[in-house]
Amino acid sequence: MSDLYLIYKNMTRKPLRLFLTCFAIFIAFLIFGAVTSLKAALNSSVELSADNRLVVFNRINFTQPLPLAYVQKVAAIEGVKNVTHLNWFGGYYQEPSKQLVSLAVDPESYLKVYGEITIPEEQKQAWFNNRQGALVGEKLAQIYGWKVGDRIPVSSSLFTHKDGGDTWEFVICGIFTGDTEQYDTRQLLFHYKYFIEAQTFGEDWIGWMALTTEDPDLNETVAKTIDDNFANSQNETDTSTEKAFNKSFIEQIGNIGLIIFSVVFTAFFTILVVVANTMALAIRERTGEIAVLKTLGFSSRRIFRMVLSESLLIALVGGLSGLAAAWLLIEGVKNFLARFLPNLILGADTLLQGILFMLLLGLVTGLVPAFQALRLNIVSAFNRQQ
Numbered sequence: 001m002s003d004l005y006l007i008y009k010n011m012t013r014k015p016l017r018l019f020l021t022c023f024a025i026f027i028a029f030l031i032f033g034a035v036t037s038l039k040a041a042l043n044s045s046v047e048l049s050a051d052n053r054l055v056v057f058n059r060i061n062f063t064q065p066l067p068l069a070y071v072q073k074v075a076a077i078e079g080v081k082n083v084t085h086l087n088w089f090g091g092y093y094q095e096p097s098k099q100l101v102s103l104a105v106d107p108e109s110y111l112k113v114y115g116e117i118t119i120p121e122e123q124k125q126a127w128f129n130n131r132q133g134a135l136v137g138e139k140l141a142q143i144y145g146w147k148v149g150d151r152i153p154v155s156s157s158l159f160t161h162k163d164g165g166d167t168w169e170f171v172i173c174g175i176f177t178g179d180t181e182q183y184d185t186r187q188l189l190f191h192y193k194y195f196i197e198a199q200t201f202g203e204d205w206i207g208w209m210a211l212t213t214e215d216p217d218l219n220e221t222v223a224k225t226i227d228d229n230f231a232n233s234q235n236e237t238d239t240s241t242e243k244a245f246n247k248s249f250i251e252q253i254g255n256i257g258l259i260i261f262s263v264v265f266t267a268f269f270t271i272l273v274v275v276a277n278t279m280a281l282a283i284r285e286r287t288g289e290i291a292v293l294k295t296l297g298f299s300s301r302r303i304f305r306m307v308l309s310e311s312l313l314i315a316l317v318g319g320l321s322g323l324a325a326a327w328l329l330i331e332g333v334k335n336f337l338a339r340f341l342p343n344l345i346l347g348a349d350t351l352l353q354g355i356l357f358m359l360l361l362g363l364v365t366g367l368v369p370a371f372q373a374l375r376l377n378i379v380s381a382f383n384r385q386q
Contacts, residue, residue: 003302007310018314021278025318025361026325028271029354032264033326033346036353040182041344051216052081053113054223055245056209059236065205066235074209077225079218083211084109087195090158091168091188093144100140102154102188104195107135113210116179123148123174131194134170137185138177148172154188159199168198181345210242268357275365279311311366312359319358323351 011018056074058064068085075083084106091102107128111117119127119135127133134154136146146152155167170190178185196204213222223239230237327346334344 003306003309007306007313010306011310011314017278021275021314022318022321024271024274025315025358026322028267029319029322029358030325030329031267031322032354032357033323033350034329035263036350037326037330037344037346040347040350051241051243052213052219053242054211054213054219054226054239055242056211056226056237056239058208059227059238062208064235065207066209066237068204068206070230070235070237071206071209073229074211074226077222077229079213079215079222079225081212081214082109082112083209084113085192085206085209086110087192087207088158089154089190089195090156091154092157093152093154096155096157100154100188101184101186102156102190104192105189106192107189110189113212116183117176118179119174119176127173130171130173131191132169132171133173133191135174135176135189136172137187138175139185140188141172141175143186146172146175148175159195161198163198168195182347268361271361275311275314275361276368279307279365279369307369308363308366311369312362315358315362315365319354319361323354 056066056070058066071083071085074080087104089100089102089104091100092098093100111119111124123135127135134152141147144152150172151169152172153167153169157166160166161168168190170188176185177183192206211222213219219241223241226239227237323346330344330346
């Protein structure tokens with residue numbers, strides 16, 4: 001009779017208790033998979049930020065503009081590799097509730113700074129050569145059913161067109177993807193020159209700059225040099241790494257990490273207590289059987305391994321089914337939530353963390369019962385059964 005068969009029989013001797021225990025673990029890892037994936041989606045802009053990319057805003061507020069002339073001055077600073085400029089358009093499609101992440105950019109320099117963008121060469125050149133051309137992210141195109149060659153009207157909640165109204169017409173010249181699945185492709189990019197010439201007010205101004213440095217080690221020096229160059233001017237700057245800026249922006253809606261930790265910790269602690277109590281009860285019920293096994297020649301170490309393996313197996317059965325359910329849940333809702341959470345996936349990192357937590361759960365809940373079985377005295381065990 002193999003140890004695996006004995007473990008199986010011990011696990012299934014009370015099916016209802018096994019089901020309830022696995023179900024409790026299932027719920028814990030369903031919560032873990034869902035909320036961890038949610039956290040990863042919300043923080044994707046931080047995690048995917050380039051180490052050598054900086055952003056430069058007006059020191060007063062990032063909604064205040066900067067002079068276009070600043071771009072060439074920043075490009076001349078030692079350590080700066082590429083620099084581009086961006087303007088927030090405040091666009092929406094058809095109705096104000098359908099907001100678009102729409103940016104007026106300089107096409108060639110933008111693609112140099114944001115090298116993670118992937119686009120076919122012919123589409124890129126078509127975008128460069130069409131003043132009214134737009135580059136659309138794959139996920140945004142999927143949401144609205146857009147394709148290359150479509151002419152789309154995009155309205156702005158901030159700017160009016162010189163021809164009247166607040167609607168601009170763009171031709172989709174290309175659809176881009178990212179170099180990773182989590183890259184946010186809900187963006188619409190169009191020519192800065194078309195934007196600045198067609199709007200009714202302002203000229204030679206930009207929203208902010210993004211740049212890459214020759215080496216991440218130069219970030220601090222370059223940032224300080226930029227801010228020092230424009231100190232005491234009418235438009236002082238505030239320069240930080242892209243990762244730091246995105247992190248501070250995300251934290252404006254709350255400490256997501258603390259919320260996620262609190263939810264997961266509460267669920268795991270509750271499950272830990274339930275499973276530990278269940279395992280301890282199961283071993284107490286089997287006191288006489290363990291004594292018989294030892295009488296038949298089963299070593300204490302062998303029984304220790306069997307009890308611990310049973311705990312680990314229960315944790316894995318419940319945990320893996322919970323993660324599978326979390327994956328199904330995320331796959332089921334990610335298209336519906338694509339407009340708000342385009343990067344919602346259950347990644348390999350979450351899966352590996354989940355498996356480690358399952359093993360930890362199995363060890364913590366199984367060690368005490370396993371030690372009880374290891375130290376069980378045969379004579380005392382039989383006396384307890386009388």
